[in-house]
Amino acid sequence: MDEMKVKEVSTTYEVIRSPADGIELPPEFAWLHWLTPDEQRAFFQALMKALARAWQSLNITLLSQEIERWQQQAQERRVARAEMERQAFWASQEKRLSQQRALIDELLQETVSSPDTVPSTAEIRELLGQQIPYDDRLSDEIIAMRYEER
Amino acid sequence: MNHFALGASALVKRYHNEAGAEIVQALTSTFLADDPRRVVVSWSTLAETLASLNRKKNAGMISQGAYRAIRNRLLLEVREMNILTVTDAAIRDSLSLIERHNINASDALFLRQALEWHAQLLEGDSVVMIAADRRLLRAAEVEGLVVLDPERSNITEVKSLVASQE
Numbered sequence: 001m002d003e004m005k006v007k008e009v010s011t012t013y014e015v016i017r018s019p020a021d022g023i024e025l026p027p028e029f030a031w032l033h034w035l036t037p038d039e040q041r042a043f044f045q046a047l048m049k050a051l052a053r054a055w056q057s058l059n060i061t062l063l064s065q066e067i068e069r070w071q072q073q074a075q076e077r078r079v080a081r082a083e084m085e086r087q088a089f090w091a092s093q094e095k096r097l098s099q100q101r102a103l104i105d106e107l108l109q110e111t112v113s114s115p116d117t118v119p120s121t122a123e124i125r126e127l128l129g130q131q132i133p134y135d136d137r138l139s140d141e142i143i144a145m146r147y148e149e150r
Numbered sequence: 151m152n153h154f155a156l157g158a159s160a161l162v163k164r165y166h167n168e169a170g171a172e173i174v175q176a177l178t179s180t181f182l183a184d185d186p187r188r189v190v191v192s193w194s195t196l197a198e199t200l201a202s203l204n205r206k207k208n209a210g211m212i213s214q215g216a217y218r219a220i221r222n223r224l225l226l227e228v229r230e231m232n233i234l235t236v237t238d239a240a241i242r243d244s245l246s247l248i249e250r251h252n253i254n255a256s257d258a259l260f261l262r263q264a265l266e267w268h269a270q271l272l273e274g275d276s277v278v279m280i281a282a283d284r285r286l287l288r289a290a291e292v293e294g295l296v297v298l299d300p301e302r303s304n305i306t307e308v309k310s311l312v313a314s315q316e
Binding site for chain 2: 025082085086089090093096097100101104105107108111112115118119120121123124126127128129131132134135136137138140141142143145146147
């Protein structure tokens with residue numbers, strides 16, 4: 001009898017599904033697509049355990065708590081992945097950006113001994129405001145330059 | 151997350167108080183302090199801005215000293231922005247924009263660069279074209295970019311575009 005019991009407990013069962021066999025997600029579970037396939041597998045494993053506990057205890061709260069925990073994790077992983085992607089994206093741009101900065105630096109070296117000596121943006125606005133009236137738009141000047149040859 | 155492509159007709163409003171200046175100043179000040187790479191310009195933006203100031207200098211409206219000061223401040227700030235690279239392919243691809251929208255060569259090139267940058271961005275990120283030149287804005291809108299005319303918008307619209315970053 002004891003032998004039989006041990007055997008029963010040690011037996012595990014698996015549901016084998018083809019990776020191509022997708023499950024249609026109801027809107028409430030759309031967040032599942034933020035998880036990787038491995039994470040989704042872990043979710044369904046945890047869901048089945050929680051479902052069994054809820055079934056045994058007739059307490060659906062256990063199931064809700066497990067699902068909410070995974071939903072929170074999915075959101076956190078989504079944010080973390082997005083941040084990693086963003087960092088990788090800017091890292092891929094850094095060479096180009098530093099080349100552009102170097103080109104500007106060459107221009108600045110001709111006239112600027114130290115950035116601290118350059119008037120601030122607020123000072124520039126005041127300076128330009130004294131010399132060019134508000135209604136004399138520099139933006140109009142630029143647009144006129146573009147099309148004045150017509 | 152939005153990236154803001156500043157045409158010269160918008161960038162110049164950062165330095166001169168004129169119609170729409172408060173919009174450009176609020177936007178650029180926010181990003182120059184926090185994330186200047188999201189302010190997108192091109193070398194042609196810089197060239198046109200300097201050209202307009204140079205004309206004012208030549209017309210005797212601004213002094214040589216003032217011009218030099220503005221030029222240097224402009225360079226220091228643009229240095230921190232995302233200056234898009236011009237490639238032969240971008241110039242080639244700008245030709246169809248000239249024909250399609252009847253815009254001039256520099257606008258077409260900047261629009262092409264902005265569109266290319268938009269295509270490179272991560273999913274969910276977009277380029278907002280900011281300019282006071284309505285011809286450029288119309289073309290950008292037809293090509294699928296969100297556009298903002300600082301002379302015809304308010305600070306609430308800008309805050310909304312900035313807030314859509316998360």
